[in-house]
Amino acid sequence: xxxxxYSLFLLMMVGVALIVSGCTTxxxxxxxxxxxxxxxxxxxxxxxxxxxxxxxxxxxxDTDQELxxxxxxxxxxxxxxxxxxxxxxxxxxxxxxADTEADLLITADAGRLYRAKSADLLQAxxxxxxxxxxxxxxxxxxxxxxxxxxxxxVLVYSPDRVSAEDLSTYEALTAPQWADRVLVRSSSxxxxxxxxxxxxxxxxREEAKEWAAGLVANMARExxxxxxxxxxxxVAGEGDVAIMNTYYIGKMINSDNPEEAEVGKxxxxxFPNQETTGTHINVSGxxxxxxxxxADNALKLMEFLSSTEAQSKFAEANYEYPxxxxxxxxxxxxxxxEFKTQQVDFSKLGENNLxxxxxxxxxxxx
Ligand code: FE2
Numbered sequence: 328x329x330x331x332x333y334s335l336f337l338l339m340m341v342g343v344a345l346i347v348s349g350c351t352t353x354x355x356x357x358x359x360x361x362x363x364x365x366x367x368x369x370x371x372x373x374x375x376x377x378x379x380x381x382x383x384x385x386x387x388x389d390t391d392q393e394l395x396x397x398x399x400x401x402x403x404x405x406x407x408x409x410x411x412x413x414x415x416x417x418x419x420x421x422x423x424x425a426d427t428e429a430d431l432l433i434t435a436d437a438g439r440l441y442r443a444k445s446a447d448l449l450q451a452x453x454x455x456x457x458x459x460x461x462x463x464x465x466x467x468x469x470x471x472x473x474x475x476x477x478x479x480x481v482l483v484y485s486p487d488r489v490s491a492e493d494l495s496t497y498e499a500l501t502a503p504q505w506a507d508r509v510l511v512r513s514s515s516x517x518x519x520x521x522x523x524x525x526x527x528x529x530x531x532r533e534e535a536k537e538w539a540a541g542l543v544a545n546m547a548r549e550x551x552x553x554x555x556x557x558x559x560x561x562v563a564g565e566g567d568v569a570i571m572n573t574y575y576i577g578k579m580i581n582s583d584n585p586e587e588a589e590v591g592k593x594x595x596x597x598f599p600n601q602e603t604t605g606t607h608i609n610v611s612g613x614x615x616x617x618x619x620x621x622a623d624n625a626l627k628l629m630e631f632l633s634s635t636e637a638q639s640k641f642a643e644a645n646y647e648y649p650x651x652x653x654x655x656x657x658x659x660x661x662x663x664x665e666f667k668t669q670q671v672d673f674s675k676l677g678e679n680n681l682x683x684x685x686x687x688x689x690x691x692x693x
Pocket of ligand 1: 435
């Protein structure tokens with residue numbers, strides 16, 4: 328029995344040895360075959376994909392697609408666009424890590440660009456074209472992102488009920504004379520979060536909180552709707568002054584919808600804080616993802632979007648302020664005059680974002 332057991336054991340060992348050796352030789356051949364085949368496949372795929380760039384964006388304007396189409400027509404590089412909310416796209420990039428298909432990220436808020444950079448989702452990009460087209464103050468200090476457009480968060484008012492002399496600063500809107508007259512969207516909106524983040528930077532947390540509380544006290548209604556809805560509410564007489572971004576007025580005035588166009592034409596724009604800290608500005612910007620697989624094409628698209636051609640389109644069709652020094656704002660924006668901008672490093676809008684959200688909660692800004 329014992330001898331039989333040992334014979335069986337020996338047989339088993341030989342079997343195991345054969346299987347092991349088999350295991351080492353067989354996959355070795357397969358590995359060779361596997362590496363050969365996919366190598367060819369990868370090459371083919373790269374060749375096929377040489378005409379592609381994949382973009383994640385939270386911008387929601389038709390102008391952008393028209394620009395991607397123009398880029399595609401002139402370069403043959405297909406632009407695949409994934410739209411989403413800024414934070415969702417940042418979360419997705421984090422989750423996808425090195426596997427991401429995205430080569431570029433565009434967001435309509437400097438705070439989100441800062442967030443993407445802080446999460447190590449972007450990479451430094453330098454090019455003579457970008458350096459020439461985008462002034463230093465409109466790009467990240469480490470070249471992780473470049474601004475494409477600038478916008479101001481201004482006061483929009485009904486000239487029937489308010490005169491420009493009544494207006495001065497964001498801070499002045501907390502005075503008793505503005506009780507139940509101020510319109511602004513919810514605190515979950517990134518434009519408002521960056522506005523408050525800038526006040527935290529300029530005036531300190533305590534003053535920023537006082538401002539937010541004072542504004543809540545003077546609101547004409549609980550925050551609702553988007554920026555355009557605030558202008559509509561001004562014209563409807565729900566309130567007298569609204570806080571909103573400049574380009575929306577341009578888009579409303581030139582809207583195909585006659586009611587919206589009427590609203591746009593019925594309100595006036597005021598740049599606050601001209602004698603003090605300047606009107607709050609924010610940017611839309613673009614960064615190349617850390618794991619971009621079509622980096623050459625991505626850089627080409629970045630350069631194209633900073634070109635005079637694209638910058639003119641942002642200015643003329645979307646009523647944003649171009650960042651390219653040689654491109655002028657649209658006639659409408661020029662008609663509002665030049666204005667003093669708030670001097671806050673764009674990274675501070677991101678750094679102070681969490682604190683801004685806390686302050687909004689503390690003062691119960693819905
Ligand atoms: Fe917007």
